[in-house]
Amino acid sequence: MFTAARLLRHQQLQVLSKAGLASKSGNANTKAVVLGASGGIGQPLSLLMKESPLIGHLSLYDIAHTPGVAADLSHMNTRAKVTGHLGKDQLHEALEGAHVVIIPAGVPRKPGMTRDDLFNTNASIVRDLIDACATACPEALIGIIANPVNSTVPIAAEVLKAHGVYDPKRLFGVTTLDVVRANAFIAEKKGIDPQQMNVPVIGGHAGVTIMPLISQATPSVKFDPETLDKLTKRIQDAGTEVVNAKAGAGSATLSMAYAGARFAFSLLRGLNGEKNVIECSFVESDVTEASYFSTPLLLGKNGIEKNLGLGELNEYEQKLLEKGLPELISSIKKGEDFVRQTYKKQ
Numbered sequence: 001m002f003t004a005a006r007l008l009r010h011q012q013l014q015v016l017s018k019a020g021l022a023s024k025s026g027n028a029n030t031k032a033v034v035l036g037a038s039g040g041i042g043q044p045l046s047l048l049m050k051e052s053p054l055i056g057h058l059s060l061y062d063i064a065h066t067p068g069v070a071a072d073l074s075h076m077n078t079r080a081k082v083t084g085h086l087g088k089d090q091l092h093e094a095l096e097g098a099h100v101v102i103i104p105a106g107v108p109r110k111p112g113m114t115r116d117d118l119f120n121t122n123a124s125i126v127r128d129l130i131d132a133c134a135t136a137c138p139e140a141l142i143g144i145i146a147n148p149v150n151s152t153v154p155i156a157a158e159v160l161k162a163h164g165v166y167d168p169k170r171l172f173g174v175t176t177l178d179v180v181r182a183n184a185f186i187a188e189k190k191g192i193d194p195q196q197m198n199v200p201v202i203g204g205h206a207g208v209t210i211m212p213l214i215s216q217a218t219p220s221v222k223f224d225p226e227t228l229d230k231l232t233k234r235i236q237d238a239g240t241e242v243v244n245a246k247a248g249a250g251s252a253t254l255s256m257a258y259a260g261a262r263f264a265f266s267l268l269r270g271l272n273g274e275k276n277v278i279e280c281s282f283v284e285s286d287v288t289e290a291s292y293f294s295t296p297l298l299l300g301k302n303g304i305e306k307n308l309g310l311g312e313l314n315e316y317e318q319k320l321l322e323k324g325l326p327e328l329i330s331s332i333k334k335g336e337d338f339v340r341q342t343y344k345k346q
C-alpha cells in the first residue's frame, strides 16, 4: 500500500518522467553547477534541477543574488543539497568537483538585436567562466546556454585547449530548445501528443543555422511545401518571436529552463550508465564543413559516446544545410579569433 507521501512522490516522478525530466536512479554524490543561477533562465533551471533525484549537490553561482536563490531553493524537501556562491572569489569553490556545469550567464537580446549582437558582452563572460572550469573541474561535462552559442562554444573549446584539458566529448552547446520548439509546433499542427513528438534539429543556434529535419520526425509527419516552409521558418525564428513578445524584458527563460533541465538530466543519465540517451547538441564535429555542428548524439559515461550524424536529408533540408553553413562557419571563426586575440592563460 502507498502512504500519502509515497503516492505524492510517485505522482511527481510520473509527471517529471513524462516530461523527460526525472529518473528514479540518481547518484547522491553527483554535483551539478549552474553559472548564472540568479537570472531569468538560471532561477527556473535551478528549481527544476533541485527537484531532480539525479543530483546530490546543486551549486549555484552568480555575480548577484545567489544567497537568496540558494536559501529559497534549499527549503524544498528534495534530495539535492543546495549551496550558493557569490562573486569571483567564490567561483572556484562553486565549481570544484563538479560533474555537470550548465552556463546560462550572460545578457539576453532585446527586440531588433541578433544573437551575435550579444557577442561583445557574453564572449568575455563565457571565456572567464570556462577559464575557472578548466582549473576547478577539468573533467566536468559543460553545457553552454549563453548566446551566441555558435561562437561561445568555440570560445570555450579554445580556453580549455589553452589549459590542455579540452575533451571534445565533454563540451556542449545547448540547442535543446530548438528541438523542444519543433516538437511543440509540429505536434500542435498535427494534433499529436507533444511528449511523443521527436524532431531532430541540426546545425547551430541562430536563424538560418537552425535546421529542423522534419522528414526525420517520429512519429512521421507530412506537410505541403508551403506549410513545411512556414513551420521551418517559425522554428528558426522562434527565439525572436519570444524576444518581440517580451518587448524589451528579455528572451526565452521558462521554456529554456525546461529545455536546459532536460539536457542536463540527459547528461546525468548518460553519466549514470543509462542506455540510449540521445540529444541534439552543438559540439565539435566532422560531419559537415563546419568544425562545430549540432546532430543527435548518443550520451554515455564520458559525455558523447557516438555522434549519430545527419541521417538522410531530403532536397529541402539539403538546401537548409547549404544556406546555414557559411554563417555558422563565420561565427565559429569569430569565437576562436576572440580567444586567440584576448586570452592568455595565467
Ligand SMILES: NC(=O)c1ccc[n+]([C@@H]2O[C@H](COP(=O)([O-])OP(=O)(O)OC[C@H]3O[C@@H](n4cnc5c(N)ncnc54)[C@H](O)[C@@H]3O)[C@@H](O)[C@H]2O)c1
Binding pocket: 035, 036, 037, 038, 039, 040, 041, 042, 061, 062, 063, 064, 104, 105, 106, 107, 108, 109, 118, 122, 125, 129, 144, 145, 146, 147, 148, 149, 174, 175, 176, 177, 178, 205, 250, 251, 252, 253, 256
Ligand atoms: N541556448 C539557448 O537556446 C538560449 C535560450 C534562451 C536564452 N539564451 C541565452 O542565455 C543567456 C541568459 O539569458 P537570461 O534570460 O537568463 O538573462 P538574465 O539577464 O536574466 O540572466 C543572466 C544572469 O547571468 C548573470 N551573470 C552575468 N555575468 C556573469 C558572470 N560573469 N558570472 C556569472 N553570472 C553572470 C547575471 O547576474 C544574471 O543573473 C543569454 O545570453 C541568452 O541569450 C540561450
Ligand SMILES: O=C(O)C[C@H](O)C(=O)O
Binding pocket: 108, 109, 115, 147, 177, 205, 238, 239, 240, 242, 243, 251, 252
Ligand atoms: O532568441 C534568443 O535570443 C534567446 C534564445 O537563443 C532563443 O532561441 O530563445
